[in-house]
Amino acid sequence: MNGRVTVDGLTKRYGAVTAVDRLTFDVEPGMVTGFLGPNGAGKTTTLRMLLGLVAPTAGRALIDGRRYTELSEPRRSVGAVLETTGFHPGRRGRDHLRILARAGKIPSSRVEEVLERVGLGDAADRRVSGYSLGMRQRLGLASALLGDPRVLVLDEPANGLDPAGVAELRDLLRGLAAEGRTVLMSSHVLSEVAQTVDRVVVVAAGTLRYAGTLTDLTGAKARTLEAAFLELTSTPDTDPVTGTTTPAHGRAREERAL
Template identity: 85%
Template sequence: MSSGITVNGLTKRYGAVTAVDRLTFDVEPGKVTGFLGPNGAGKTTTLRMLLGLVTPTEGRALIDGRRYADLSEPRRAVGAVLETTGFHPGRRGRDHLRILALAADIPFSRVEKVLERVGLADAADRRVGGYSLGMRQRLGLASALLGDPNMLVLDEPANGLDPAGMAELRDLLRDLAGEGRTVLMSSHVLSEVAQTVDRVVIVAAGTLRYAGTLTELTSAKTETLEAAFLRLTSNQDTDPASGAAPASAHR
């Protein structure tokens, strides 16, 4: 069973620029957590540090208590989608997944299961170069699910999906969380996030603005997620724990 994600004092500096500044939050198993922030807030950098693609300047990001680099079978522990451009256009969708399965010593039978689960079974023999953006998103999600991981880290998984596709994604993510998995997703589609997540982590300018349940965030001031998001990301003096000013933004 997953013990979730722990981010503690996570910081990344590029010379004089601080992209992520002492972020601290937890992502619980059995729930869908939305990771939100405006462009340039440091979301992707944070996810890349979590997945060992970027080295933190300070702090740590742990998966089930360990760094990603220390996981013995990372594809079976974490399924991640950070972009949907890493596909060979001449390769068929099924073959793309089979190559990943072969590299991770995962049986090909698992390929068929994930194709079915993400709704891509009928297009599995088409070349990826002919896929729409939404279909590439589904293929990326299938890749993330291939190792049957306890944890999913998804960057903008709803990008390019039509309303039916977003509804299917919503149901899938909630089903996965219901199985006890840890699900962390970033998204700019706040209306969809509001229907999908249990908890939210909001960042702006690399700092934490809020971490807690969606219900607590929206009910305290009787506002929508969009209104709360705009309030928190436009006021740099906001307390990250409660949304009230003025308190340190770096707890």
């Protein structure tokens, strides 16, 4: 498994509302890819479709050419953190991971490895009800790493972390990518994204606005990621044929890619 993620024409409609509209992009192994967009842009819906939690209306989201539900060992292939509320409050952190390892037929030795890797070793025997938001984020990340996956899908992984924790997360994610893994993370903290990612996918109103390297997005005009993000998500250009809206900056990049 090389861990390439392919999103092809992915669409999700809820009645008259289109949450995701014909998204197409790739996520390559060996890199950290930032998945960015304003609130309500369709990021979480896209990630949930990738993980088989929501059925798409049209299009496909594939991991190594297969849907998540078609993977032979999904827990070992893909690690995901979409929320930090799925823990039994009375259970200790170490026990939570032991139960997951047993369910996924993962060696129990991995529990101690991931606890140390996310910096939760000293708090592993505390009950989750006493964990801060940052500690719950670490436990979620440990859960995602438990099966030693080739692909990591993380929704706001830095939420609740203090500055030291954010720096540790950055080093961890870049280290995982350096091992050849695929890391796809959504975040609203653009200053941190700019220090962490290699590639960027930007969506707004369910549509793709940019997919490419961070350097290509920010380097040409020596601008910040925040400035580029705001331009991409707030200056729509309407296609006279399809009626879809795409920022002029994003349209120029799409045309150059054709």
